[in-house]
Every structure is written in C-alpha cells, then in structure tokens.
Amino acid sequence: MRDGKQYINSLKDGRTVYIDGKKVSDVTSHPAFRGIVDTIAGMYDFSANPGNGMIRETEWGTKGNKIYMIPTSLEELIQRHEAIEKLAAQTAGFVGRGPDHVGGFLAGFAGNKSKFADGARHFERNVVDFYRKVVDQDLYVTYAIVPPQTDKTKAAHEKSNRFSQVGVSSENSRGIVVKGAQMLATGGAVSDYVFVSCIHPLKPGDEDYAISFAVPSNAKGLKFHCRRSYATGKPSTFDYPLSTRFDESDAFLVFDDVFIPWEDVFVFRNVALMHDQFFETPAHVLGNNQAQIRLLVKLKFILGIARKVAGMNGSDRIPGVIEKLGEMASLVSIIEGMTLSSEYRGIMRPEGVFSPNPRFLYGAIALQSELYPRVLHLLRDISGAGVLQLPSSFEDLLNPETSGDLSRYIVSPNHTSEERIKLFKLAWDIVGSEFAGRHYQYEMFYAGAPFIAKSYAFWNYGFEEIEDFVEDFMSKYDFRSSSKQAEGKAGKKGN
Ligand SMILES: Cc1cc2nc3c(=O)[nH]c(=O)nc-3n(C[C@H](O)[C@H](O)[C@H](O)COP(=O)(O)OP(=O)(O)OC[C@H]3O[C@@H](n4cnc5c(N)ncnc54)[C@H](O)[C@@H]3O)c2cc1C
Structure with a gap:
C-alpha cells in the first residue's frame, strides 16, 4: 500500500494543468491544489496504516485496499461499506471523488469482464488487468464521462466541430489516438489516471465517440483546464475549514491527439456497450453505493453541526427549532435507511457479484437533488x-485591539468565543461559501441531472411486483359480483 508521501511524489510528473491563465509547474505546491493534495495524501496514510483495518489480501495474493473490493457476499459488501465510510469520515464526506469512487466503477467492470469481450482485442482482459494494476499500485483514478455542454439538439456526429466531444481520430496496431474535449474531471488534476468514456446516450452514427479508456494524467497532449480555486485567497483553515482542504477542483479536459495503447482501451466504437458497461455490469451500482455512503457521512456531519449551532444559541428547546432539527434528522435517516436496505437486500448477480439492490440505491439518488438543498436550507435557517x-x-482574534470585543460579545453560554466563531465559520463553509455552492451543484448533478436520477429510480424499481399486486387485488371482484351484490341489496330492501 502506498503512503501519502509516495502519492505526492508521483504527482510531480510533468502533467499539463492550467489555472488562472497559467500552466501549473507543480500541483503539490500550488496554492490551488496544495490543500487537496495533502488531504488525499492523508487518505493514503490512513489506508496504509494496518491499524485502521483498510487492508485485505486480494484474490490474486497481493495486498489491496478494501475500497476496491468486488463483493461476492453480503459480508464482503459490508466490509467494503465500512472501509468507504472510514475513508469518507477523514473529510466529513466533503471529498466526493477520492480513490474509492471510480475505484468502485473499475471493480464493477472487472466484476463482469465478459461484457467487454470484443473478439481478438480482448478488452475483457484489459478491464481486469487495469483493475488489478489500480489495486496493486493503489492508484487514484478519476473520470470524465460526460460530453461538454454545447448543443443538445444534435447527436455527437452531427455537430459542426467533429471533435467537440472526445473521439477517435486514428488507430494503428499499437493503439488509438483521441481528440476533443470531455467534462468534468473532479480531482483530475491531482489524480494518477483518468477514466474517459461517455455515459450520456449516444446514437447510431456516434461510433467515433463510443470509446472508453484509461489515460495517465501526465499523458502527452492531455490538458486539464481547471475552474477557479476555492482554496486560494482564504486566510486560514480556521476561517474556511473545508474550502482550504477539500476543494478537489473540477477540470475540463482537452485531448490534443493523445495516444492510448490498446491495453488501456476498454470499449472501441461500440455504441451499445457504452450503456451496458455501466448498467449491465455492477459498475454503476458499486460506484454509486460508494457515493451514498459518502453522502451519508456528510449529512450526519451537517446534522451534527445544526444541532450544535442550535445548542450554542440556546434555541434547541424552542419547538419550532426542534421541528427543524427533527426534519433534518428524518432526511438523514432516509438516506441511511436506503443505503442499508440496498446492502442488506442486496442481489447476487449472475456473474457472482453481490451488489446493492438498485431499488433502494436509485430511490435514494433520485431524492438527492431535493434532499441535499433542503438539509442545507434548514442549517441556514x-x-x-x-x-x-x-x-x-483569525487575525482579528490575534489583534489585541479587536480580540477583547470579540471575546466579550461573540459568546454563547458554556462556550468560549473561539469555540463559537470556529463552529459558525464551519457552518458558513457548508451553506454560504463558494465551496458550499459548488457542493450544492455537486450533490444535484454528480449522478446525472435530476431527471436522469429519477429515471434510474423508475427503471430500477421493479414495477412488475406491484403491478402483479394490483392485478391480484383487482382480480378478486368484477362487474358480475357487483351486480349480484346490487341484486342482493335490492332483495334485502324488498324484504
Ligand atoms: C460539481 C460537479 C462535479 C462533477 N464531476 C464530474 C466528474 O468527476 N466526472 C464526470 O464525468 N462528470 C462530472 N460532473 C458532470 C455531471 O456528470 C453532469 O453535470 C451531469 O451528467 C449532467 O450533465 P449536464 O451538466 O450536461 O447537465 P444537463 O444534462 O444539460 O442537464 C441540465 C438541466 O437541463 C435540463 N435537461 C437537459 N436535458 C434534458 C432532458 N432530456 N429532459 C429534461 N430536462 C433536461 C434539466 O433541467 C437538467 O437538470 C460534475 C458535475 C458537477 C456539477
């Protein structure tokens, strides 16, 4: 298992990252990325420490992190859950795309490798080899699986710019050359590899864009165009405890004729497989089970903050505030209940992977775009x-001219001024900072736009069961029995 220092050193590899109009020479020391690099390094140190119970022996005899497990039983799914939960707790759930998120997708691909079989190209071998490489080298893989927003009225191949979304520009016996852009690699600038694909539906004619591959983050021709940083310009971690440490950055990727060797290609010019790789393997459910476990850690943290804020203000005995805290507790419990039901009512798939029950998994995801904003609203309130x-x-606390007023007037019973200021600054980084706004957007969109998330709930509910229930209920009466009933009543009246 690699440690944080090894992870940091691996990032000094000549990758092409742009921010604020400049190329970043070293992401590990740049103010926009230093905080998140240290945080991910901390996650690696946490996992590498045998005392934290994150390490397991793999099926092929090496040591690996439990976050990458392909569960074959409920017990293993629970072990995986516990590892993901412990890792998420390191960042209170505010790092959405740590190594465990795409790690779950890769485990799902390898868990149903036969889906990738494509004749002599042996993509089924590629998904397993890459998965094992990720586990054995403890790699941090992020992904960009959505085309840039341009014009939704046109299919990929109908757009005037042939490579507005990443596609194949040529191929040879060694591999393929890809060109174009893709969004939105959260954590991409500080990852080891990016998995690139397209989860939005493609159409016949879109074959050039029907590709999936893994690319090293320092590949020649790959450019990370990052949005502005929410970590830079902040006075301290005391003032912005989340922005300064957990801003993963989101990058728009541009591929300037990037060469991908065949062994890193998983899908090639196969429109149907673009959908099936996610949904006919356990990839989407395992990746999103990680996301729900992480979300739950975050929601519990936010609920804890709300409770403490109310406690500090002495408002936690007011019925109206109790009602708000109760609503928050209920929303958090819904996600907890759904996550646990998805696991304890998990499904053994034909390929032998024990995976979360999609009814409960997608049922929770579908609520997320309303539930997370509601929880934030209640904390704000x-x-x-x-x-x-x-x-x-924090400078105002150090300056004797200001510190006296602050410690005298910014107070709460049983708490020091510093404790109060610390808690409320944390609350602001959740509801009001630019980092907070990005997280609002993240929880609404990371699993697809809200209408997509709801369609997952529709397709995975299993309506047959309840339609049968309704059919069965309705089969027990008909108009003949109704007319007999009516006759009976009339007879009684006549008597
Ligand atoms: C903070 C953040 C981080 C992200 N990180 C990643 C990442 O790491 N990797 C990655 O690959 N992607 C990432 N994404 C992108 C994410 O996958 C997309 O935002 C998501 O798939 C939705 O696509 P879109 O943004 O193009 O929105 P759209 O699909 O354009 O949807 C926007 C809105 O348009 C409307 N709309 C569009 N089409 C329809 C339709 N057919 N029917 C009805 N309404 C419609 C809806 O109101 C919808 O909510 C991230 C997004 C955010 C916000």
Whole structure:
C-alpha cells in the first residue's frame, strides 16, 4: 500500500494543468491544489496504516485496499461499506471523488469482464488487468464521462466541430489516438489516471465517440483546464475549514491527439456497450453505493453541526427549532435507511457479484437533488445571522485591539468565543461559501441531472411486483359480483 508521501511524489510528473491563465509547474505546491493534495495524501496514510483495518489480501495474493473490493457476499459488501465510510469520515464526506469512487466503477467492470469481450482485442482482459494494476499500485483514478455542454439538439456526429466531444481520430496496431474535449474531471488534476468514456446516450452514427479508456494524467497532449480555486485567497483553515482542504477542483479536459495503447482501451466504437458497461455490469451500482455512503457521512456531519449551532444559541428547546432539527434528522435517516436496505437486500448477480439492490440505491439518488438543498436550507435557517456575525479572519482574534470585543460579545453560554466563531465559520463553509455552492451543484448533478436520477429510480424499481399486486387485488371482484351484490341489496330492501 502506498503512503501519502509516495502519492505526492508521483504527482510531480510533468502533467499539463492550467489555472488562472497559467500552466501549473507543480500541483503539490500550488496554492490551488496544495490543500487537496495533502488531504488525499492523508487518505493514503490512513489506508496504509494496518491499524485502521483498510487492508485485505486480494484474490490474486497481493495486498489491496478494501475500497476496491468486488463483493461476492453480503459480508464482503459490508466490509467494503465500512472501509468507504472510514475513508469518507477523514473529510466529513466533503471529498466526493477520492480513490474509492471510480475505484468502485473499475471493480464493477472487472466484476463482469465478459461484457467487454470484443473478439481478438480482448478488452475483457484489459478491464481486469487495469483493475488489478489500480489495486496493486493503489492508484487514484478519476473520470470524465460526460460530453461538454454545447448543443443538445444534435447527436455527437452531427455537430459542426467533429471533435467537440472526445473521439477517435486514428488507430494503428499499437493503439488509438483521441481528440476533443470531455467534462468534468473532479480531482483530475491531482489524480494518477483518468477514466474517459461517455455515459450520456449516444446514437447510431456516434461510433467515433463510443470509446472508453484509461489515460495517465501526465499523458502527452492531455490538458486539464481547471475552474477557479476555492482554496486560494482564504486566510486560514480556521476561517474556511473545508474550502482550504477539500476543494478537489473540477477540470475540463482537452485531448490534443493523445495516444492510448490498446491495453488501456476498454470499449472501441461500440455504441451499445457504452450503456451496458455501466448498467449491465455492477459498475454503476458499486460506484454509486460508494457515493451514498459518502453522502451519508456528510449529512450526519451537517446534522451534527445544526444541532450544535442550535445548542450554542440556546434555541434547541424552542419547538419550532426542534421541528427543524427533527426534519433534518428524518432526511438523514432516509438516506441511511436506503443505503442499508440496498446492502442488506442486496442481489447476487449472475456473474457472482453481490451488489446493492438498485431499488433502494436509485430511490435514494433520485431524492438527492431535493434532499441535499433542503438539509442545507434548514442549517441556514437554524444558523440565522450567526454565520455572518463573525470576524473577517483569525487575525482579528490575534489583534489585541479587536480580540477583547470579540471575546466579550461573540459568546454563547458554556462556550468560549473561539469555540463559537470556529463552529459558525464551519457552518458558513457548508451553506454560504463558494465551496458550499459548488457542493450544492455537486450533490444535484454528480449522478446525472435530476431527471436522469429519477429515471434510474423508475427503471430500477421493479414495477412488475406491484403491478402483479394490483392485478391480484383487482382480480378478486368484477362487474358480475357487483351486480349480484346490487341484486342482493335490492332483495334485502324488498324484504
Ligand atoms: C460539481 C460537479 C462535479 C462533477 N464531476 C464530474 C466528474 O468527476 N466526472 C464526470 O464525468 N462528470 C462530472 N460532473 C458532470 C455531471 O456528470 C453532469 O453535470 C451531469 O451528467 C449532467 O450533465 P449536464 O451538466 O450536461 O447537465 P444537463 O444534462 O444539460 O442537464 C441540465 C438541466 O437541463 C435540463 N435537461 C437537459 N436535458 C434534458 C432532458 N432530456 N429532459 C429534461 N430536462 C433536461 C434539466 O433541467 C437538467 O437538470 C460534475 C458535475 C458537477 C456539477
């Protein structure tokens, strides 16, 4: 298992990352990325420490992180859950795309490798080899599986710019050359590899774009165009505890004729397999089970903050505030219940992978675009102006001219001024900072736009069962029995 230092050193590899109009020479020391690099390094250190119970022996005799497991039983699914939960707790669930997210997708691909078989190209071997490489080298893989927003009225091959979305520009006996752009690689600038594909539906004619591959983050011709950083310009971690450490960055990727060797290609010019790789393997359910476990850790953390904020203001005995905290607790419990039901009512798939039950998994995901904003709204509501009745930075606590006023007036019973300021600054980084706004967008969109998430719930509910239930109920009466009933009643009246 590699440790944090090894991860940091591996990032000094000449990758092409742009931010604020400049090329970044070293992501490990740049202020936009330093915080998240240290955080991911901390996750590696946590996992590498045998005392934390994250390590297991793989089926092929090496040591690997439990987050990458392909579960074959309920017990293994639970072991995987526990490992993911422990890792998410390192960041209170505010790092969405740590090594465990795409790790889950890769485990799912390898878990049903036969889906990738494509004649002599042996893509089924590629998905297994790449998965094992990720486990054995403990690699951090992120992904970009969505085409850039351009014009939804046209299919990929109908657009005037042939490579507005990444596609194959040529192929030879050694591999393929890809060109174009793809969005949106969260964590991409600080990862080892990016998995590139397209989860949005493609159409016949889109074969050039029907590709999946893994690309090293320092590949020649691959460029990461990052959005602005929410970590830079912040006075301290005390002031912005989340922005300064957990801003993963999101990157728009551009491929300038990037060469991909065949062994890193998983799908090639196969429109049907673009869908099936995610949904006819356990990839989408395993990846999204990780996402739900992480979300649950985050929601519990937010609920804890809301409870403490109310406690500090002495408002936690007011019936109206109890009602709000109760609603938050209920929303968090829904996600917990759904996550656990998806696992304890898990399904043994034909290929032998024990995977989360899609009814409960997608049922929770479909609620997320309303549930997360509601939880944030309630925290905002409970906090009032407390999140703004704050000094501009820790410097005000150090300056004797200001610190006296702050410690005298920004107070709560049984808490020091510093404790109060610390808690409310944390609450602001959840509801009000730019980092907070990005997380709002993230929870709404990471699993697809809300209408897509709801369609997953529709397709995976298993309507046959309840339609049969309704049929059975309705089969027990008909108009003949109704007319007999009517006759009976009439007879009684006549008597
Ligand atoms: C913070 C953040 C991080 C992300 N990280 C990643 C990542 O790491 N890797 C990655 O691959 N992707 C990532 N994404 C992208 C994410 O996968 C997409 O946002 C998602 O798939 C939705 O695509 P879109 O943004 O193009 O939205 P659209 O599909 O354009 O949807 C936007 C809105 O348009 C409307 N709309 C569009 N089409 C329809 C339709 N057919 N029917 C009804 N309404 C419609 C809906 O109102 C919808 O909510 C990230 C997104 C965010 C916000």
